[in-house]
Amino acid sequence: MAEHEPIVVIGAGIGGLTTAAILARAGLDVTVLEAHVYPGGCAGTFFHKGYRFEAGATLAGGFYPGGPMDIVAQAAGIERWPAHPSEPAMAVHLPGGAVVTRYGDERRWDEAARAFGPDTASFWRWQESTADALWDLALRTPDWPPQTPGEGGHLLADGARWLLSNPLRHASPALLADAFRPVAAHLRDAPKALRLFVDAQLLIAAQTTSAHANALYSASALDLPRRGVVHLEGGIGAIAETLVDAIRRSGGKVIYRQEVQRIEFERGRPKAVVTKRGDHFPAGRVVANLPPWNIAQLTGDDTPQPLRTLPERPQPGWGAFMVYVGLDERAAPPDTVLHHQVVVREPLGEGNSVFLSLSPTWDEGRAPAGRRALTISTHTALEPWWRLFRLDPQHYERRKNHYVDRMLAAAERVLPGLRAAAELVMPGTPVTFQRFTRRAHGWVGGFPQTSLFQTWGPRLSPNLWMVGDSIFPGQSTAAVALGGIRVARGIMAEAGVHNPVPARRQPVGANA
Numbered sequence: 402m403a404e405h406e407p408i409v410v411i412g413a414g415i416g417g418l419t420t421a422a423i424l425a426r427a428g429l430d431v432t433v434l435e436a437h438v439y440p441g442g443c444a445g446t447f448f449h450k451g452y453r454f455e456a457g458a459t460l461a462g463g464f465y466p467g468g469p470m471d472i473v474a475q476a477a478g479i480e481r482w483p484a485h486p487s488e489p490a491m492a493v494h495l496p497g498g499a500v501v502t503r504y505g506d507e508r509r510w511d512e513a514a515r516a517f518g519p520d521t522a523s524f525w526r527w528q529e530s531t532a533d534a535l536w537d538l539a540l541r542t543p544d545w546p547p548q549t550p551g552e553g554g555h556l557l558a559d560g561a562r563w564l565l566s567n568p569l570r571h572a573s574p575a576l577l578a579d580a581f582r583p584v585a586a587h588l589r590d591a592p593k594a595l596r597l598f599v600d601a602q603l604l605i606a607a608q609t610t611s612a613h614a615n616a617l618y619s620a621s622a623l624d625l626p627r628r629g630v631v632h633l634e635g636g637i638g639a640i641a642e643t644l645v646d647a648i649r650r651s652g653g654k655v656i657y658r659q660e661v662q663r664i665e666f667e668r669g670r671p672k673a674v675v676t677k678r679g680d681h682f683p684a685g686r687v688v689a690n691l692p693p694w695n696i697a698q699l700t701g702d703d704t705p706q707p708l709r710t711l712p713e714r715p716q717p718g719w720g721a722f723m724v725y726v727g728l729d730e731r732a733a734p735p736d737t738v739l740h741h742q743v744v745v746r747e748p749l750g751e752g753n754s755v756f757l758s759l760s761p762t763w764d765e766g767r768a769p770a771g772r773r774a775l776t777i778s779t780h781t782a783l784e785p786w787w788r789l790f791r792l793d794p795q796h797y798e799r800r801k802n803h804y805v806d807r808m809l810a811a812a813e814r815v816l817p818g819l820r821a822a823a824e825l826v827m828p829g830t831p832v833t834f835q836r837f838t839r840r841a842h843g844w845v846g847g848f849p850q851t852s853l854f855q856t857w858g859p860r861l862s863p864n865l866w867m868v869g870d871s872i873f874p875g876q877s878t879a880a881v882a883l884g885g886i887r888v889a890r891g892i893m894a895e896a897g898v899h900n901p902v903p904a905r906r907q908p909v910g911a912n913a
């Protein structure tokens with residue numbers, strides 16, 4: 402392929418936009434085609450009746466110096482993210498009334514001791530030291546899982562340098578064991594409250610609970626509050642909007658209302674992309690910011706080998722049930738923490754655990770005067786929603802209303818009087834998610850992080866790449882940005898162009 406043959410990115414989610422912004426900055430010919438009228442996908446912000454609601458993601462991390470979003474900014478020529486630090490990161494409400502506030506600073510130790518007892522400090526010490534070591538490795542941006550001999554070599558070299566410079570090198574056997582076991586191995590004698598707390602946090606960070614979530618992945622995922630959480634001006638969609646601006650400034654294109662229907666191949670390589678409108682975009686390389694099931698639909702007879710053995714429906718993993726609420730600001734005093742996880746009971750998900758995020762009072766564009774925007778979500782199984790939607794629409798509506806009631810009741814633990822103060826209540830099911838993000842069956846959050854050795858890499862077939870939360874390191878805006886960096890680096894290496902991704906060398910500890 403000639404160096405400047407066009408690259409088409411399908412989808413303006415954070416993974417696709419990150420890839421496109423870096424490639425455009427490197428001087429490559431990049432076009433992003435987005436089905437919707439605005440960017441961001443699961444991390445988008447939508448307008449409704451004067452509110453700007455965060456569609457899915459609400460909690461943004463990785464913006465600290467040397468962190469994933471800082472690397473993206475440097476590589477894509479972004480001067481500043483419209484991001485404001487938010488502390489505390491969140492409050493977690495356990496059954497029985499205990500509330501655990503997650504701070505990034507030293508207060509976290511007192512809080513953990515108060516909530517779970519001083520004996521649990523060893524768990525948090527393990528978590529933090531492991532997370533420091535792993536983030537240090539991750540930000541050297543090695544390619545996991547390696548898919549080419551070059552990536553394998555890079556991984557070995559980076560891994561060796563990391564091991565030699567790492568304070569945890571004496572603990573390498575334990576790290577190795579953790580690579581193969583769930584985090585439950587570190588919670589055997591833990592009080593029930595700690596296990597439940599970790600389960601609830603991992604469900605949102607790793608899409609599974611401590612009995613199944615890989616220990617190394619979990620240590621890093623539990624570190625989010627310590628590494629700092631931010632609010633984006635105008636809502637989380639500002640990440641995507643900032644990336645779109647960067648792409649256009651570098652000469653790339655982002656085109657909305659262009660739903661891709663087919664990828665055309667010639668001798669096993671992409672040749673063009675065809676949209677629902679019938680437009681034809683020549684493409685030497687295609688980056689699909691889509692789940693594997695969507696990519697299989699677009700590739701027809703040329704479906705890459707790894708996608709030929711997919712189960713018929715997306716699995717394992719989850720859908721999301723959402724409630725978007727516009728409320729009178731008097732129901733949310735100005736000092737209310739902005740993010741909360743409420744655990745009502747086990748099993749988690751299905752309205753038994755909910756996550757809620759309020760628009761900040763300073764972000765006036767998020768809601769009409771005197772109002773605030775609230776997004777509430779819970780994990781939910783996909784199948785029942787689709788079955789009812791197709792076979793029993795009345796039951797589907799009843800179930801929807803039932804979920805709304807239960808989730809508002811859970812949210813009232815944080816915001817008493819919420820139901821009376823709500824002037825707008827809008828639910829969304831996996832059916833809604835499919836409609837707005839086109840993700841097959843409304844499957845969101847990527848694959849549960851149970852094994853480091855069964856994860857997807859981005860290369861699907863020659864010149865066809867997958868990016869987004871289906872590839873390692875999985876879900877979250879920061880994680881898909883890391884995936885986007887990897888894909889951009891891979892394409893630049895193949896195309897032989899200068900790589901603008903900065904090499905990160907300074908150590909990154911907590912609150913760097």
Ligand SMILES: Cc1cc2nc3c(=O)[nH]c(=O)nc-3n(C[C@H](O)[C@H](O)[C@H](O)COP(=O)(O)OP(=O)(O)OC[C@H]3O[C@@H](n4cnc5c(N)ncnc54)[C@H](O)[C@@H]3O)c2cc1C
Binds near residue numbers: 434459659691871
């Ligand atoms: C309810 C919920 C809460 C979450 N909370 C958080 C959180 O608090 N913090 C956090 O960091 N992460 C959170 N996440 C996860 C995070 O939102 C996602 O992991 C991430 O945004 C996914 O990005 P992606 O690159 O995979 O793209 P996606 O978000 O999947 O975007 C894909 C894009 O492709 C477009 N598209 C699809 N098909 C086509 C087609 N055929 N042609 C053209 N365009 C197409 C879609 O319209 C969409 O814009 C949450 C997710 C959900 C669902």
